Amino acid sequence: MRKNKKKRVGLISVDSKIPNLALMKISAYYKAKGHDVHFHSEYAQYDLTYASKIFSYTRGYDYYPDGTIKGGTGYIGNDAVLPDEIEHTCPDYSLYGIDYSMGFITRGCIRTCNFCIVPKKEGFIRPNADIDEFLRHKNLVCLDNNILASDFGLKQIEKIISRKVKVDFNQGLDARIIAENPEIAKLLSKVKWLKPLRMAMDNMGEAESVIKAVELLRKTDIKYKRFFVYLLVKSDIKDAYERAVICKELKLNPFAQPYLDPKLNYKNISAEQIKFCKWVNMRIFFRYVDFYDFKDTRIRLRKLRNL
Ligand code: SF4
Numbered sequence: 001m002r003k004n005k006k007k008r009v010g011l012i013s014v015d016s017k018i019p020n021l022a023l024m025k026i027s028a029y030y031k032a033k034g035h036d037v038h039f040h041s042e043y044a045q046y047d048l049t050y051a052s053k054i055f056s057y058t059r060g061y062d063y064y065p066d067g068t069i070k071g072g073t074g075y076i077g078n079d080a081v082l083p084d085e086i087e088h089t090c091p092d093y094s095l096y097g098i099d100y101s102m103g104f105i106t107r108g109c110i111r112t113c114n115f116c117i118v119p120k121k122e123g124f125i126r127p128n129a130d131i132d133e134f135l136r137h138k139n140l141v142c143l144d145n146n147i148l149a150s151d152f153g154l155k156q157i158e159k160i161i162s163r164k165v166k167v168d169f170n171q172g173l174d175a176r177i178i179a180e181n182p183e184i185a186k187l188l189s190k191v192k193w194l195k196p197l198r199m200a201m202d203n204m205g206e207a208e209s210v211i212k213a214v215e216l217l218r219k220t221d222i223k224y225k226r227f228f229v230y231l232l233v234k235s236d237i238k239d240a241y242e243r244a245v246i247c248k249e250l251k252l253n254p255f256a257q258p259y260l261d262p263k264l265n266y267k268n269i270s271a272e273q274i275k276f277c278k279w280v281n282m283r284i285f286f287r288y289v290d291f292y293d294f295k296d297t298r299i300r301l302r303k304l305r306n307l
Contacts, residue, residue, distance in 0.1 A: 011051075165192065189217065
């Protein structure tokens with residue numbers, strides 16, 4: 001019988017800030033078929049090349065070979081998804097040498113926040129994979145966008161708890177669902193956390209839910225009580241400031257991200273937004289200096305010297 005020729009597969013991670021899950025799955029798929037898989041080098045030849053781009057505002061790669069298969073939310077208008085046989089392959093964790101597992105238990109979301117690509121790209125929430133498909137370590141990073149909105153997702157969290165696996169839901173958990181469901185707060189208190197639980201407060205309309213969720217979670221014996229909160233920073237700095245103050249009063253750890261508007265070609269960020277994000281994300285300033293003082297360098301330095 002004729003054997004299939006061994007192929008060289010090149011992988012391009014254009015802008016991932018964390019190990020790229022899609023490329024790890026592609027790597028596992030081709031290695032299982034006996035092919036050679038490497039990160040792409042402009043000096044080498046490949047039979048097949050895959051590129052993954054996460055962010056639409058970052059620049060592309062300079063050396064795409066002809067026929068490169070491109071995927072990821074970063075390629076505008078490219079809705080390519082992995083074929084099922086690759087999507088449901090256990091990732092090749094050796095590609096990045098990581099000692100934790102990664103995956104999506106669910107895909108999609110029940111909400112339609114106007115700044116978010118998830119509902120457009122993935123649609124409504126649905127089961128994606130049982131943890132047994134990709135869990136190979138005692139630590140797990142789940143990339144789900146709204147796992148608490150799925151009964152399947154909640155069952156998988158119970159499984160994570162029973163396996164004593166440490167987990168980080170790194171896209172955040174929906175505070176509105178926690179706030180309305182004390183039993184979910186109790187369930188989350190049984191999780192072994194890899195990082196403090198993450199939520200989002202992207203506008204003042206979500207503040208009440210975050211406050212209530214924090215109250216419910218803190219009534220349990222959850223290990224880390226200083227939760228992490230994503231803050232989306234649009235042009236309305238006053239709104240972002242009010243949310244940051246709530247985080248400060250609740251002793252939460254916010255992380256501010258400026259909103260990049262695709263309609264304005266991602267060129268909408270003002271100096272004020274950048275300064276605000278710096279203030280929030282540089283913990284020492286956030287804790288000890290008010291934002292409206294932080295705007296003045298002299299006051300900022302004087303206040304810090306007097307700490
Ligand atoms: S809840 Fe999160 S994932 Fe869902 S649409 Fe809003 S921002 Fe996107």
